Amino acid sequence: MKQSLCFFLTTIVFLITYLSYSQDNFTLSGTIIDSGSNETLIGVNIIFPELQTGTMTNEYGFYSISLPEGTYKMQISYLGYTT
Numbered sequence: 001m002k003q004s005l006c007f008f009l010t011t012i013v014f015l016i017t018y019l020s021y022s023q024d025n026f027t028l029s030g031t032i033i034d035s036g037s038n039e040t041l042i043g044v045n046i047i048f049p050e051l052q053t054g055t056m057t058n059e060y061g062f063y064s065i066s067l068p069e070g071t072y073k074m075q076i077s078y079l080g081y082t083t
Helices: 002-022
Strands: 025-031 045-048 053-056 062-068 075-077
Touching: 045 062, 053 062
Parallel strands: none
Antiparallel strands: 025 062, 045 053, 045 075
8 A cells, every 4th residue: 555655656746747847838928008108908818829829918917828938929909909
């Protein structure tokens, strides 16, 4: 029983370590503000077309997204503003 539990815990630790090092993900974050009024913008869409994923700003204009390593186009859109 003790040997089985030790093997199980060792396997879990190995898998967590392997998965954390095998993925080169990075976090991109920031705040979207209106350049004229310096107000933060709520609900701005941030899209990465190549990855078919995206995120939205929160009530403070802040966004955060984890992406794999690489170079991507970033589209920012908001109702009433140009893309």
